[in-house]
Structure formats: C-alpha cells, structure tokens
Amino acid sequence: MSNQILPVFPADAGCCAPMVREPLAEDDAAELARMFKALSDPVRLRLLSLIASHESGQACVCDLTGPFDVSQPTISHHLKVLREAGLVGSERRGTWVYYWVIPTALNRLSGLLQTPAQMSIPTGSGA
Amino acid sequence: MSNQILPVFPADAGCCAPMVREPLAEDDAAELARMFKALSDPVRLRLLSLIASHESGQACVCDLTGPFDVSQPTISHHLKVLREAGLVGSERRGTWVYYWVIPTALNRLSGLLQTPAQMSIPTGSGA
Numbered sequence: 219m220s221n222q223i224l225p226v227f228p229a230d231a232g233c234c235a236p237m238v239r240e241p242l243a244e245d246d247a248a249e250l251a252r253m254f255k256a257l258s259d260p261v262r263l264r265l266l267s268l269i270a271s272h273e274s275g276q277a278c279v280c281d282l283t284g285p286f287d288v289s290q291p292t293i294s295h296h297l298k299v300l301r302e303a304g305l306v307g308s309e310r311r312g313t314w315v316y317y318w319v320i321p322t323a324l325n326r327l328s329g330l331l332q333t334p335a336q337m338s339i340p341t342g343s344g345a
Numbered sequence: 346m347s348n349q350i351l352p353v354f355p356a357d358a359g360c361c362a363p364m365v366r367e368p369l370a371e372d373d374a375a376e377l378a379r380m381f382k383a384l385s386d387p388v389r390l391r392l393l394s395l396i397a398s399h400e401s402g403q404a405c406v407c408d409l410t411g412p413f414d415v416s417q418p419t420i421s422h423h424l425k426v427l428r429e430a431g432l433v434g435s436e437r438r439g440t441w442v443y444y445w446v447i448p449t450a451l452n453r454l455s456g457l458l459q460t461p462a463q464m465s466i467p468t469g470s471g472a
Contacts, residue, residue: 242391251386251387251389251390257377257378258382263369267367324459328456330455
C-alpha cells in the first residue's frame with residue numbers, strides 16, 4: 219500500500235466530492251438528479267450556454283429567443299426550469315428579464331463528474 | 346481592454362470548451378442532453394457513483410444491487426441506459442457482468458460545466 223497512487227484533482231474541483239472518490243448519498247442523488255434533469259433538454263442546454271458565455275455574464279431574455287425555432291413561451295418555460303433547478307438566477311429590470319448562471323451550482327455538478335487524470339478504462343482479463 | 350481578466354481553467358478541464366467560453370452548437374447540445382438525461386435519475390446517479398468509486402475501478406453487477414430498494418431487472422435497465430449514453434462500459438466474465446466508468450465521457454460533461462474561479466453572480470443595477 220505504500221506505493222498506492224492517489225487520484226489527483228485540481229484545487230477548484232467544486233464544492234463536492236467527485237463520485238469517483240465516494241458513492242453518492244441518497245438525498246444528494248435526488249437533488250443532483252433534478253439538476254441534471256434540467257440539463258437533459260437540448261434547448262435548455264443551449265440556453266444555459268448562451269447565458270453562460272454572454273459577454274457581460276448575464277443575458278437579457280431578448281438575447282435568447284433569436285437562435286431558436288421555438289416560441290417565446292417555450293423559451294420562458296425552459297428558463298423557468300433552469301431557474302427552479304438553481305442553475306440560473308434572474309431579475310426583471312424595466313421591460314426585460316435578465317439571466318445569469320449560478321457558478322456554484324455548475325461547479326458542483328462539474329466537480330461531481332470529474333475523474334482523475336490517470337484514471338483509465340480497465341482492460342478485461344478475468345476477475 | 347488591456348486589463349481584461351481572462352477566465353482561468355485547469356489544464357485538465359476535459360476535452361470540450363466550457364460553456365462559459367462559447368455557446369453550444371445544436372448537434373453537440375443534442376448529444377450532451379442525451380448524456381445528461383442518463384444522469385437525471387437518482388438511482389442511475391447512485392449506480393454510476395458506486396461504479397466510479399469502486400476500489401478496483403470496476404464493479405460486478407453483483408456489487409450493485411444490494412444498496413437499492415428496486416428489482417434486479419430495474420437495476421439492469423438503469424445500467425443499460427448508462428451504457429447506451431456512453432457513460433459506462435461493460436463486459437461479461439463468466440457468471441457476472443462487470444461495469445466501469447468511461448473517464449473521457451465524464452470529463453467531457455465536467456469540463457463543459459466548469460466555470461472560472463473568479464466568475465461571480467452579477468449584482469443588478471440596471472442594464
């Protein structure tokens with residue numbers, strides 16, 4: 219055991235232990251599954267990426283409808299799902315609602331999925 | 346612009362650009378949404394974490410049924426969903442099937458969701 223290689227994670231792996239380090243508790247799994255469910259739709263993923271990559275760090279809903287072939291109410295529904303999952307925040311300012319990503323939420327999911335650089339796929343040879 | 350602060354990502358952020366850097370293409374979003382959908386169920390998330398954190402890097406299906414209050418066929422269905430999403434690999438060896446996580450797939454999702462350390466939530470003051 220003295221030569222055991224320990225996984226190395228970058229310092230900013232997020233707030234939560236990567237799942238390669240320890241199994242998820244039942245309560246955590248339920249909460250995290252809800253967040254991943256919000257990411258399980260292509261339009262929501264693109265909306266989140268548009269908000270996340272917006273120059274100012276926040277996007278007006280008026281910036282978010284153009285790129286999609288879906289109606290404004292559908293976009294609003296998807297934004298509500300992202301907000302209720304805790305992935306984005308929003309605020310009305312005058313005519314428009316503005317959205318921004320919640321970095322701690324994204325980093326929590328990112329950290330959970332992180333695997334150590336030297337982790338490799340086992341090569342099968344009996345067990 | 347000379348004092349512009351650029352986001353800093355760790356070197357092993359994964360194979361794909363984080364979504365805070367650029368918006369997702371439509372094709373990528375569809376593929377990634379399918380992978381996130383596989384993570385959107387609490388039992389599947391716990392199964393994946395059990396496999397990922399297993400001491401040997403791989404887990405026999407016989408290690409994966411004990412912790413759950415669901416039937417063996419349900420566990421098998423969830424494992425199939427994880428495999429079809431490209432998140433785990435599997436191989437039959439004698440009586441049992443063994444599972445392991447696909448590190449490149451997990452790191453792809455992890456890298457996508459990563460936000461730079463200095464990213465903060467905008468404070469609202471008109472826009």
